[in-house]
Amino acid sequence: MKRFIETLKNIWKIDDLRQRILTTLGLILIYRLGTHIVLPGIDPSQLDQLQQQTAGGIMGLLDMFSGGAFSNASIFALGIMPYISASIVIQLMGIAIPYFQRLQREGESGRKKINQITRWLTVAITAAQGPSYLFNLHATLPESAFILKGVFFTLSSVVIMTSGTMFVMWLGERITDRGLGNGISLIIMIGIIARLPMSMFAEFAAKIEQEGGGLVMLLVELVLLFLVFMGSIALVQGTRRVPVQYAKRIVGNKQYGGVRQYIPLKVNAAGVMPIIFAQALMFLPMMFGRFNSDAASKFVAAFANSTGIWYNMTLAIMIILFTYFYTAVTINPTQMAEDMKRNGGFIPGVKPGRKTVEFLDTIMSRITLPGSMFLALIALLPTFAIIIGVNNNFAQFYGGTSLLILVGVVLDTLQQIESHLMMRHYDGLMKSGRIKGRTGRAI
Numbered sequence: 001m002k003r004f005i006e007t008l009k010n011i012w013k014i015d016d017l018r019q020r021i022l023t024t025l026g027l028i029l030i031y032r033l034g035t036h037i038v039l040p041g042i043d044p045s046q047l048d049q050l051q052q053q054t055a056g057g058i059m060g061l062l063d064m065f066s067g068g069a070f071s072n073a074s075i076f077a078l079g080i081m082p083y084i085s086a087s088i089v090i091q092l093m094g095i096a097i098p099y100f101q102r103l104q105r106e107g108e109s110g111r112k113k114i115n116q117i118t119r120w121l122t123v124a125i126t127a128a129q130g131p132s133y134l135f136n137l138h139a140t141l142p143e144s145a146f147i148l149k150g151v152f153f154t155l156s157s158v159v160i161m162t163s164g165t166m167f168v169m170w171l172g173e174r175i176t177d178r179g180l181g182n183g184i185s186l187i188i189m190i191g192i193i194a195r196l197p198m199s200m201f202a203e204f205a206a207k208i209e210q211e212g213g214g215l216v217m218l219l220v221e222l223v224l225l226f227l228v229f230m231g232s233i234a235l236v237q238g239t240r241r242v243p244v245q246y247a248k249r250i251v252g253n254k255q256y257g258g259v260r261q262y263i264p265l266k267v268n269a270a271g272v273m274p275i276i277f278a279q280a281l282m283f284l285p286m287m288f289g290r291f292n293s294d295a296a297s298k299f300v301a302a303f304a305n306s307t308g309i310w311y312n313m314t315l316a317i318m319i320i321l322f323t324y325f326y327t328a329v330t331i332n333p334t335q336m337a338e339d340m341k342r343n344g345g346f347i348p349g350v351k352p353g354r355k356t357v358e359f360l361d362t363i364m365s366r367i368t369l370p371g372s373m374f375l376a377l378i379a380l381l382p383t384f385a386i387i388i389g390v391n392n393n394f395a396q397f398y399g400g401t402s403l404l405i406l407v408g409v410v411l412d413t414l415q416q417i418e419s420h421l422m423m424r425h426y427d428g429l430m431k432s433g434r435i436k437g438r439t440g441r442a443i
Contacts, residue, residue, distance in 0.1 A: 021179075034074065
């Protein structure tokens with residue numbers, strides 16, 4: 001405890017770090033206040049049905065990622081997810097379209113142009129999602145909840161929500177530039193954490209009302225949550241180090257190379273993307289069943305049960321397949337082998353060129369299998385938590401995208417704080433001084 005207090009004092013002594021932390025907290029406070037500003041023309045006292053709709057399922061996930069703005073009919077109702085969707089589309093285009101590949105190779109100028117295209121695509125996605133959100137409001141809320149109606153209300157609300165999403169994106173960029181950590185990731189994490197206190201309180205109240213061992217069960221749940229949290233850290237930080245020997249070169253009077261370094265190949269190089277892709281596809285049968293419930297087949301009915309065996313088995317298989325797919329498109333063994341050869345490096349015992357590519361591809365295939373299976377297990381843990389009696393909101397913190405995002409962002413932010421402390425010769429946050437973020441680098 002004494003060491004922790006001393007570390008906090010050291011953090012406060014560093015002017016740049018203190019300013020970044022205060023800036024980050026201030027911008028996050030602005031975001032949290034915006035999530036409670038209701039769209040003009042909607043009665044905020046009649047949102048109970050919308051909040052009941054977002055208690056679980058896909059609406060619950062959207063509400064979690066928006067920090068509760070979705071269920072509040074807020075000006076930030078669509079949150080940062082349109083920007084995330086646009087970024088994913090641009091990233092996939094960079095793999096398949098030569099124009100975006102050229103932009104990626106142009107350095108800073110190409111990066112600025114890609115960011116500009118991403119922003120415009122975000123505007124388009126938000127403008128397309130806005131009417132759908134309003135349609136859901138009209139279908140969920142009573143007619144008396146709408147003070148304004150008609151075309152003017154629709155157009156003004158779409159413009160406000162689009163502006164709100166762009167403002168949240170701007171807040172994230174300001175946090176990245178002048179604050180601490182990745183701004184977009186921090187905004188998503190804050191939205192997830194915002195639901196934790198109420199979810200935990202609801203679970204505590206439910207266990208108090210139970211007769212015979214309610215508090216003991218709550219203690220068991222907290223212990224399991226801690227174990228899952230530690231397992232998620234291991235998944236985020238897990239790497240397989242491949243040794244690379246660099247040949248000795250003498251240029252003029254200077255010697256280059258002659259040292260051994262390591263390539264950290266991540267066990268989970270795909271991050272949370274496989275879970276996001278798989279869950280998006282798994283919601284399609286439920287959407288069809290909702291629109292035509294009378295004629296829903298047994299197939300649709302089986303996949304509408306998020307705690308059923310068919311739903312979870314299919315979800316796990318899809319996560320494993322998407323993990324291999326996303327790893328294949330993000331990790332390029334051919335490019336890695338060419339970079340090593342260009343810089344005079346080679347893997348001991350492996351010939352440069354095609355043999356190196358095959359070796360790296362084999363290693364990635366071997367470490368991706370256990371990583372994908374562990375990722376699928378984490379995605380299914382909320383279902384297991386619901387089965388044993390945990391309420392839906394609190395169960396979301398036992399796994400899935402929310403837990404992995406939470407772990408990854410916390411580690412990245414701690415890594416940045418650690419870097420500032422170590423650069424100024426202060427002790428780090430951990431005794432070993434080695435916090436690894438999602439990049440796999442240790443301080």
